[in-house]
Amino acid sequence: MATRTLAHWAVSLNDIPCSTRSAAVKSLYNYIGCAIGGSNHPTTKKARDALSPFFGKPTSTLLGAQSPCFSKADPQHAALLNGIASHVHDYDDTHLATIIHPAGPIASALLAWAECQGGVSGQAMIVALVIGIETSCKLGRAIWPHHYDIGWHITSTTGAIGAAVAVGKLMELDDEQMMHAIGLASVQVVGLREMFGSDTKSFHPGRAASSGLLAALLAQKGYTSSEKALEAKRGWANVVAGGGVPRLDDLLASLGQTWEVEANSFKPFPCGIVCHPAIDAAVQCHHELRSKSPALPLENIEAVELRVHPLVVELTSKENPQDGLESKFSVFHGCAVGLLSGKAGPAQYADDVVTSREVIAMREKVKIISDDSLLADEVHLSLRHQRGMVIEKHVAHAIGSAHVPMTGQQLTDKFVDQTSLVLGADGAKAASDAAWTIAEVDSVETVFPMFRGRPRGTAR
């Protein structure tokens, strides 16, 4: 009954609690910022160059698009490319219980379809987004952790089904059609962890988005799959569970009882989550030093010691990263840029920052000590400056963790910071305002122009 249960719940749901709606608005806002921010990354550009000759009727915005020629694509390609862009900086959202990054696959499909369709209200979009995220995260919980352990990238394997259900909701599919959409998405299992560190990692949420959209499009025309796609002996859950016993019934029984989207968190820094406590502490030290002594030369910090959770050492102890991608796996880099600039956004992970003399010198002063008495989101930092100043900083829970969620203002700063690099400062501010209000508009396509770069020759 799992497939039918999920389909019926998705088709029937229209009211969501206020707290759920608010969490979904934040998830969508953060997604839009990340997709614009990732739109001019080389990975995204390669994919756009490869696929633009095959675009169909351009109905759907490529978020952050700079070229007036290719500011839109058909919805399947828009879903794919926006999905790539949203994940490419490792800066998106995290459902901590499953480490799913839920918004990417689902919002990419949803925005592409909503704009193509026209007349979709912000309210309808938010409800559909919630349904997609609940689908993806409940299914993820049902197959966690074996599914992830054997090597599947759980963001995309569950994301395709979430995207299909979300788009199916906008299409107003009936129960039967929705079951078939779930089935059609369930046979498209995308994403292997082996690809982490390559362009293909961000292909995963992109392809999940286009696969989910395709599933909904076919189901809408009566294309059939199985009514037991998820739960059958040889259905999705058993096949992808990786030796574990899927807990489909338990998890689907909690649909509408607990809301997974409310547990969605947002990355404050564009790198692996285990580095975040150290970066948080470094950023705090920067501001403390600056407030004590505004003219202090930060390059004269003498030594920095970090006591960290053992996973930090295991996963991010790259001492001498060579480029932006490698620097995401270096706690030394994150700490160094945090101390020097007081922030660690995409600009601080650019190739030329990674290879700058000042940053290299600071990285070399950072030492790490593994301490298994610490929590994963905890760190101790101690710093000594040439002028005799010593700072001790204990971060009990890093920013962005479940205990210290990003505030609305912090999300806005993150959005504006990363989108400024694409849209310019004014464009970024306008895009941010539009993205915060998308849930309230009558017709979401009216806000999409704010998410594209301006045609050449137009004043900024």
Place this chain on the structure above:
Amino acid sequence: MATRTLAHWAVSLNDIPCSTRSAAVKSLYNYIGCAIGGSNHPTTKKARDALSPFFGKPTSTLLGAQSPCFSKADPQHAALLNGIASHVHDYDDTHLATIIHPAGPIASALLAWAECQGGVSGQAMIVALVIGIETSCKLGRAIWPHHYDIGWHITSTTGAIGAAVAVGKLMELDDEQMMHAIGLASVQVVGLREMFGSDTKSFHPGRAASSGLLAALLAQKGYTSSEKALEAKRGWANVVAGGGVPRLDDLLASLGQTWEVEANSFKPFPCGIVCHPAIDAAVQCHHELRSKSPALPLENIEAVELRVHPLVVELTSKENPQDGLESKFSVFHGCAVGLLSGKAGPAQYADDVVTSREVIAMREKVKIISDDSLLADEVHLSLRHQRGMVIEKHVAHAIGSAHVPMTGQQLTDKFVDQTSLVLGADGAKAASDAAWTIAEVDSVETVFPMFRGRPRGTAR
């Protein structure tokens, strides 16, 4: 080294043995007939209706297309739709050691890309097809049988990688690009056996085709994946092996030593392969009765007894099928139409034939007896006619099996028979001639017009 080994082999191969080439020509010919034959099936039509609003520049033929408006699509959609059409009648090819239907995913991607690209010779196409089929079937052997047993549809899970490599060969990718194409295809794992009996079964080879093509398009532009995509601890083979231990190295060592395409077989009847011996026997009886007594009323056959392999009873004992799809799982139906009409092609599996009084009456006269001393491709049939005639027929190996491959003439008859229902008799003959010569042309796009229906108002 598996990924690198496969990539290097595919990039380097240019000469293939004569017997391999001949087998590939037959596989391509049979594929084209099946894809044209399946083009007006309701499943294919639903998919075309759903997706035609999103087609890009129409460069690639939809095989068998009747509408002048939609006779072509962009290559990704053409690959998807032709892949669906090629499999929808369950009438395609079978690599018996893995029960992969190899041509569908690979040829669908290859034809779509070759026509879009232009100037591809028939010879280059055949080499690329061989490379794709070897890739798909060697990988299939490496993960057989556990992969299939747990529920994956092995045709499409291996077919996406075969399609990527085949298209990559036409693109003249280098070793690095080819490795990344393999990796990009490997993360798109399509197809669950749970979908057998629904429209989604034939979606699988279609989606494998478009996924493989997409992988090659991205790799061509420098999009990266992993150089150990197939063999890594969390790479493709280990993740999809279903608990078995993949034998990648063994199988890839046999690349170019044994040619899987030479073991490809072709279905003589559009239904599950276990029914084929019984249908073969029934068709032979029809012709024997007709030659003995041309005017004999076949409806006065009194009784038919089949001694069959136990799998026939297990899989195809549906006594009273209600439509064409169900009749594919009825040995009674296959036997009845074989006796009455001397053939069992798509026309004999049409809904109105399945429900006709004459066919129902004949089905009711057929009894089956399970006999575990028989081989899977063996059958004993005994028949008694009202006029006292008795026929005993022992088929030791059914037509289409490894022992009794379809002859060139039988393949032609199959092609013309199924394509006549789409293109008319003259069109079918012309398409058949073109398909037999495709390997020899300088530029394959010159033959594609023969594979489309003629615009309305044109004389047949």
